[in-house]
Structures are given as C-alpha cells and as structure tokens.
Amino acid sequence: MEGKDLNFIRSLFRRYYQSNFIPAPRDAAHREFGFILFNMEGMIRHLSFRDSETLNKYLRREVPLHAFYSSAYYETPDAEDMDSKGWIGAELVFDIDADHIPTACKDEHDSWKCLNCGESGKGSPPETCPKCSSKRFKVEAWLCDQCLEAAKKETIKLVEDFLIPDFGFSLSDISFNFSGHRGYHIHVENDVARELSLDARREITDYIRGIGLSPKLHGFSREFSSFSPPDLGDHGWKGRLIRGIYNFVNKASFEELTAILKNKRIAKLIVQNREIILKSFESSPPRWPPIRGVSIKHWKILAEHVANDYACNIDERVTSDIKRLMRLPSSLHGKTGFKVKSLSFNELDDFNPLKDAVVFNYEPVKIHVFRAPRIVLNDTAYGPFNDEEVSLPLPIAIYMISKGAATLLRSVN
Amino acid sequence: MSVELTREDLAKYPFCREAVKYVKDVGLDLQDLFKPGYRVILERAVKRVRAAIELGKINTDLSDVDVELLSYPASLFILSIIAEPPLYRRYAVAEAKRIYEELKLEDDLKVKYLAESNFKWNVKIIGLGLFELHFQDxxxxxxxxxxxxxxxxxxxxxxxxxxxxxGELSRLISEMVKLSIIGKSESIVSNLELPESFRKTVDELKRLYEGYRRVFSFEEEYKGPVVEEAFPPCIRRILSSLLKGESLPHMARFALTSFLVNVGKSVDDxxxxxxxxxxxxxxxxxxxVEHIAGFRGSRKKYTPPSCSTLRTFGLCFPEDDLCRRVKHPLMYYKLKVKGRGRKSGR
Known part of the structure; x- marks a missing residue:
C-alpha cells in the first residue's frame, strides 16, 4: 500500500482513533505494547503506558496500522531486553483462526504458491510442496463468512467442551475478542491461569488438540476387558471418546466403517448389530458390546478416528508463548479495517463479524479491484471481481485496498 | 485437616516443614558436625552420599531417628563442599527414590498432608488410595x-x-523434592575452614564420585554429521528389525530413538x-520423539541406556572388539567415528 491508497486508509484510521476512546487492558501499566505504523517497516515494541489516557494520546498521534499488547505482565514492561522485563505472569490465551480449521469453502477463496518451485494450488497450503517438498509458501487467504462461522463454532467448543467442564474455569474469567480478521482470541485471566509455566501451557494445548492422546489409557485396551467401557456421561476425553464412538456407530455406513477398520467382516458385524452396540454402551453400567469377532481392539481404532472431530483446533504457538503480543481490543486490524471487538460469551452466538465489527459507514467508493473472491458484508454478497472498476461500500473498499487487492479511484471526500 | 507427624516421619521425610523446624530447634550448627559427639551423624551423612554415588539409591535407616533426620542436612552440607552440580542431581534422584518408596506405604491422609503443607498443592481424597490434584499443581x-x-x-x-x-501422588511429591535438592546446587557457597579429618572424608567422596562420573554424566555432546556405519551393533540390529516392520519392545524403541537423537538425527527423520x-x-x-529429544517436558535430552542395561533387556549383541572396550553405545559411536576420521586422514 502506498501513495493515495495509504493516505486514504490512514485518514480513515485517524478519524477512528480521534473519535473513539480505546479502553486500556486490565493492569495496563504492567503490559508491553507494540505497534506497526503506516509506511514504516517492522514493529515498534517495548512501549508502556500507565493508563488509558496516555495510550489514547499515543494512538491519536501515531495512528498505527496495527496495535498490540502483551498477554504477560512485567515488572518493567518497557525494558528493551525480554530477560530484564521481569515476567510476573500471563493470561492463558487461545487463538482460533480459520487458517487452522478445515473448511470446504477454502478451495474457492484461498490459494497458495510454493516459494521454492512456484507450484501453486487452491485452498490451504499442503504441509510440504507436492513437487519439491519445500515447506515455505505464499498464502492468499480471504475473509469468508463460512470460515468465520466455523471459527466461531470452534470458539464455543473450546469453552463449552474444554475450558469450563474439564479445566473448571468460569465464564467470568474468560474474555473474547474477534481478531479483526479470520478468527477469535480467547483470554483466561485468574490466579490459576496467570502462573502457569510454559510447559503447563503446552500440556494444556496438547490436551485441547488431542495431541498424544492414547485411547488405550482411557480404557480402550485388552487389559481393561474385564472392566466396563467408559460411560457416555464420563468427563474429559474418556467421555468424548465413547460418545464419539456411539454417535459414529449410530450413523456410519458400511463403507465408512470399512474404510476406517480396514476390515469388511467387522464393519458388517457392526452394521448388523448396531442396536445391540448402542444399547450396550447406554446400559448402566455400560458393557462392551457382546459381539463375537468384534473386540476392544476395534473400538480402539474407532476411538482414534473420532478423537480428531472432538479435539479443538487452536493455534498451539499462541498459547504456549508466554511473552506474546496480542491484538489490542477496539483497535483496528490493519489488513482489513475491521475492529478487534470484545464480546461476551452470550454475544458470541449472534455476532456477525462482517457486520458487527464494521466501524465505517457504507458510503460507496470507486476502486479498481485486481482480483478478489466473493465477499459478504452485512448480509449482502459482493463479487467475485477480476480486474474491474467498481463502486463498493467503504468497509469493503478499505479491506481490499489494505490487502493490496485494489486501488482507489476516487476518494469519498 | 491437620496430621500429627511422628519423629519417625520426620526422619523419613526430612524435607518437610516440621523436620526443618525440628533441626532448627535442636540448634545443629554445621560446624558442630566436626565435633566428636556428632560423629555418628556425619558418618550417616557420608553413607547417604556414598550410597547415592555407588548405588543411585538410599535406604531409610530408622535405628536412630535423630541421627537419620540430622544426617539429611549434613549430607546436603557435604554436597555443597564437593560442589559438583551433577552429583547434586545424582543425590537428588536417590533421595527421591527413597521418599517415593516410603510414601507409597503411607496412609492417604498423611500423603495428602505432606503435599498440602509443603508445596501448597490442592489435594482431595476421593476414595481409598485415590486422590484429585488440581491441574495447576x-x-x-x-x-x-x-x-x-x-x-x-x-x-x-x-x-x-x-x-x-x-502411587502417582507419591511420585509427584518425590519429584518435587528432587527438584528442590537440585535447585540448591545453584547457590553453592563454601569457603569453610575444614578440619583435616573431615577434609580427608570429603576428598575420598570426591575421588569416588570422579570414578563414577563418566558413567552418569554424558555432558559432552557429539556434533557432526550422522555416520550410520559407526552405529554400534545393538542399534544396527534394532534399526534393521524396525525397517523390516517388526514390532519392537518399548526399551528397544527408546534405545534407538535416544541414540539417534544424540547423534544428531532430526525429529522428522x-x-x-x-x-x-x-x-x-x-x-x-x-x-x-520430541520428548526424548528434549523439546518437551523437562527439556532434557535423554541419553540411551548403557551397555549393561541393554544387556539386561536382551538387546546387546557384541560383535567387535570395540564393544568390549566401551560401556555405552554412544561411546562406541564416538570412538568409531574418530577412528574412521583417522583412517581416511592417512
């Protein structure tokens, strides 16, 4: 972004920061702040503000493209060297981003290009380039209502399946922010969360992502054949695994079962005895289904299969980084122009980021779009566009220009 | 609920608050250890350290509970004079094992009490021998x-x-004690005037420790390209069964993984x-693999088991002379790589 585009976006950001008061995060004086400014490479960090007033003074003066604050608390947040900041503690933070959630629509709007050999494709980038096995890609990812909906569902799952029942956190300790782009940030703040070590946080992410999960240790092992299987009402992963198997058996086809078990005979037995299996798991206490030929070994294979669906797709790097900078709530995301919006858990359900995180009016702006997929704003669809001049509502124009996918033709004012 | 600890308990668990207070009340000054009247305590302390070095294990001796209890701070004092951090680790592991064995036999209330009163852990008893510990702890x-x-x-x-x-709670408690003993090695201060007789005792322990040092500290890291031809026969054999798709016992997997990690193979490989x-x-x-490589958990890279351990598990297949000369598969590898370099250099 440069020239008139940059000036256009900056003037809009300036207007926003001058007419809005951005509340400082709790205990701001112990946090580090960082900013990326317009037309300046790199991040300015190691800043500290004693209160909301000084923070807002800075925002109005500098009009940053991106604004961040540390999830950690420090004795001396403005010390230049991380080691001399004096780490006191940190919120427990989770990042849920559409990038980490497989959605079908990504094939329509996202694409990647290998930085090594130039190979390219649709959707999320593969783990390694199919042509040269490189792991470095240039990714083009777009805002999409369906992806955002998936991220929201994942956020609700994190809270309702993990943070509250398993970890015992309460809603009053958890705050939610729409990231301003493709996901949500979930912050847990209380005495327990604050003191967790790096290793502890890593264990928590592994728990939520189901990493290292061994169904064997949850009772899916021959050693447990004389015991009852887990109960459908069990807590934690034990319960998730057995409920997963129950739901899967309840509706799986012969073909699906064969694909997973790699055994037609067993798949057939399961389909034929579906009712008996469900009844056995439902009974109190539950019993291993009494079907000749089907053993705990097979239930273990199904448990491994369903585990993935019950895990939650969080970005492990964010949670296990105790010195990370997070987006400042109520600031603007410089890649979209959308607001990083704080929400309560109740508001989350009806929240539509492509409407509720918009801070600018819908006045039409003439821009030249190079290329962009379809985008939905305030329940209206626009595009796709391919090298054309169009008049679009200001929020979309800001988004496309910020992304470098369009250039301004005529300013609104 | 408060649990009354007996003097015997203090002797078994000298890390606990009550034991520390008891030692303080007795007014034991470490300088006193050199006085003739305290000889038994000093002797027991030396025995503790010696057992840690030689056996990696200390047994509780309750024949005189006062001596047993007071010898604990005395042995930490000896460690601070020897001032070798790896020895602290060795000693800490041995004490932790001892404490674990004792705790396993205790009743639930006492185990809960020890965890709560010493580490402020949140513990609930939910059944016979069954507890709940808060995830934070x-x-x-x-x-x-x-x-x-x-x-x-x-x-x-x-x-x-x-x-x-x-058993698990006991293990967690003993590990906590281990970490706190290791932690003490960071603040070694010792410029005490030592009586001649004591100096001699310490020098003896030092010599003993030096003799064992190679066995339990593989501090030196190997850095260089991976030379598969220099793998010892045990590792080669495990590797080839693996490549044939055979299933391997746990120890074989661990030996192979930890060996490969130490010679510089990547986790992905x-x-x-x-x-x-x-x-x-x-x-x-x-x-x-990440855990063994030290990317997770304790951040400690695991070393492969020694030759004698591999022998115990039936994984040792000595093939050449070098096998007879080394006590550890990594030593074999290092020597072999060096040997190759010399040959090709000629």
Missing amino acids: YLKIAPSFRALNWKLVNRDLSGGWVKVSR IVSLFNLTADFSENITRYQ
Missing part, C-alpha cells in the same frame, strides 16, 4: 515425565481436578522411521 511436575500416562490428555480431568493414585510399524500413530510417535 499437577502440571508443575508431570510435564517432566516422559511416559504417556502422565500426559494431561490421558488423564481424567474434570472441573480442574486430575485423578491420581496414591526419526518419526518417519517408525512409520513402518503396524501400530504407528504419527501423533503419539512425534510426541514421544
């Missing part, structure tokens, strides 16, 4: 254990509480080796 220790059954994802976790057995086994799960294998 559980995660202070458990991530440093390698076994999968310690991983939070494989535990019963509900409302913030992790279910643990008495090692994980893909296991890809061939029937029960392969990328998820679990990667986790285990």
